[in-house]
Amino acid sequence: MTSKPLTILGIETSCDETAAAVVRGHTPGPGEILSNIVFSQTEAHAPYGGVVPEIASRAHLEILDDIIQRALDEAHVGIDELDGIAATAGPGLIGGVMVGLTTAKALALGAGKPLVAVNHLMGHALTARLTHGVVFPYLLLLVSGGHCQLLGVGGADDFRLYGSTIDDAVGEAFDKIAKILGLPYPGGPAVEHAAKTGNPRAYDLPRPLLNRRDETRADFSFSGLKTAVRQLAREEVSAEDLSASFQAAVIDILSDRSRLAMSMFRRDFPGGNIFVVAGGVAANQAIGTALARLCKDEGFITRIPPPRLCTDNAAMIAWAGVERLTDGARGSALSVSPRARWPLATEPVS
Ligand code: KG4
Ligand code: ZN
Numbered sequence: 263m264t265s266k267p268l269t270i271l272g273i274e275t276s277c278d279e280t281a282a283a284v285v286r287g288h289t290p291g292p293g294e295i296l297s298n299i300v301f302s303q304t305e306a307h308a309p310y311g312g313v314v315p316e317i318a319s320r321a322h323l324e325i326l327d328d329i330i331q332r333a334l335d336e337a338h339v340g341i342d343e344l345d346g347i348a349a350t351a352g353p354g355l356i357g358g359v360m361v362g363l364t365t366a367k368a369l370a371l372g373a374g375k376p377l378v379a380v381n382h383l384m385g386h387a388l389t390a391r392l393t394h395g396v397v398f399p400y401l402l403l404l405v406s407g408g409h410c411q412l413l414g415v416g417g418a419d420d421f422r423l424y425g426s427t428i429d430d431a432v433g434e435a436f437d438k439i440a441k442i443l444g445l446p447y448p449g450g451p452a453v454e455h456a457a458k459t460g461n462p463r464a465y466d467l468p469r470p471l472l473n474r475r476d477e478t479r480a481d482f483s484f485s486g487l488k489t490a491v492r493q494l495a496r497e498e499v500s501a502e503d504l505s506a507s508f509q510a511a512v513i514d515i516l517s518d519r520s521r522l523a524m525s526m527f528r529r530d531f532p533g534g535n536i537f538v539v540a541g542g543v544a545a546n547q548a549i550g551t552a553l554a555r556l557c558k559d560e561g562f563i564t565r566i567p568p569p570r571l572c573t574d575n576a577a578m579i580a581w582a583g584v585e586r587l588t589d590g591a592r593g594s595a596l597s598v599s600p601r602a603r604w605p606l607a608t609e610p611v612s
Contacts, residue, residue: 265289265588268345269296271369272580273330275322275362276354276382277407278303278313279573282330284337284344285580289418289588290398291391296337298577299329300570308447312437319357326365333576341373346593348583351379352601353408359600367596376593378583383606385578387415390538392581393567399534401527401562403520403553404606406541407433412480412523413606414530415538418585422530423607424523425480428471432512433543435484439508442492443501453505454546460506465494467511472518480523487511513552520553524560537562545569 265288274281280301287293303321307313334341349366352359363379370377386404390396398420402413410432414422430438433450440449445456467490470483491508520537527534537557543549550566557564571577587593 268584268587269339269343270378270580270583270587271330271333271344271347272576272578272583273326273347273349273362273366274382274385274574274576274579275326275358276350276352277358277574278307278318279575280322280325280329281574281576282326282333283576283580284333284339285392285577285584287392287581287584289391289585291393291395291581293392293581293584295392295577296339297333298575299333299336300575301325301329304448311441311447313355315355315357318355319361322358322361326361330365341369341375344373344375346376346378346583346587348378348380348579348586350382350385350579351598352382352604354382354602356600356602359602363598363600370593371596376587377596377598378586379594379598380579380582380586381604381606382579383409383604385582386540387413387421387606388418388582388585389540389567389571389578390565391585392578393571394565396536396538396565399531400536400538400565401523401534403516403537403539404541405432405516405539405543407431407437409541410482410484411606412519414527416531421607424526425482425519427482427484429483429485430488432482432484432516433541435488435512436543438488439491439505442495443504445501445505450543450546453509454548456502456505457509457548460500460502460504462506462510464500464503465507467491467507469511469514469518472515477522480519480526482515482519484512484515509548513549516549517552517556520556521560524562535562537564539564539566540572542573544572
């Protein structure tokens with residue numbers, strides 16, 4: 263591609279990370295991350311065992327200006343040198359999204375720069391282009407705290423849904439299992455850590471929706487698995503063994519559903535052979551290794567961003583801004599509204 267590189271400030275405030283980053287590049291990537299500041303509010307929420315929305319939005323408000331200044335300083339980029347300002351406009355906790363999007367609007371208006379209202383899920387979905395320069399099309403497994411989906415990605419605004427969870431998101435399941443086992447918040451990394459020294463065959467846990475070959479959708483279900491863990495945990499159990507058994511069940515479910523989606527993807531995109539895993543759960547090394555093995559068997563190439571770009575960050579939001587503003591496209595209207603819900607398979611906000 264010959265398009266001019268763009269320098270974009272990204273802002274992310276949709277959950278419990280206050281983040282700002284400056285990214286430079288052009289499609290299809292890879293891009294250059296000039297700065298990537300993530301302030302995790304984990305400590306503020308830890309006593310409650312989960313994210314408290316009111317605490318999150320107040321914390322974003324208190325710290326965001328400093329985080330943005332740090333991102334610009336570290337990148338050695340002034341606001342006037344930016345080609346645009348991108349901020350998460352949803353989906354997420356509405357108070358936090360309002361803080362980030364309003365700040366971005368004020369900066370864009372003051373500096374006369376384009377604003378890009380970014381779908382947070384699109385940020386995760388396009389990260390492998392920022393990190394690896396992955397070209398379209400690719401099959402995407404998006405696994406985060408709020409989402410679990412398999413999508414065919416034909417372009418920056420062409421998402422085809424092959425399956426999604428019918429109950430809990432996979433990150434949410436990790437967080438709930440951690441709580442049941444008395445492991446610290448956030449649950450994903452804690453369960454992965456405990457699983458390292460546990461026996462994955464210690465407990466025989468259910469794998470809902472597995473091996474139903476007649477399906478037209480590669481849907482997921484995790485609530486039965488969670489219930490089984492809760493029941494077992496009433497007795498004396500080993501947190502390590504139960505974590506390992508739970509993670510093994512998750513790996514089987516993700517692998518089976520991904521295999522089914524691969525055949526759907528190949529029908530839509532003959533010759534397509536790239537499999538991207540994104541979202542916070544993609545930071546899990548055991549899951550990544552298992553999915554890489556599946557890809558090898560099925561003739562796919564795996565692309566997983568490094569862990570700190572799998573979990574929430576603003577570099578992915580800045581990159582989505584790069585994708586959006588490439589080739590002189592217009593930014594979003596300053597009147598764009600924050601959204602608590604915003605499915606990926608719809609049109610981008612303009
Ligand atoms: O993408 P993300 O940072 O935020 C959302 O957009 O939801 O994902 C957060 C989720 C949490 O549920 C967290 O427990 C999970 O990702 N997570 C992990 C790991 N690291 C984060 N789950 C399993 N293993 C991990 N290493
Ligand atoms: Zn996320």
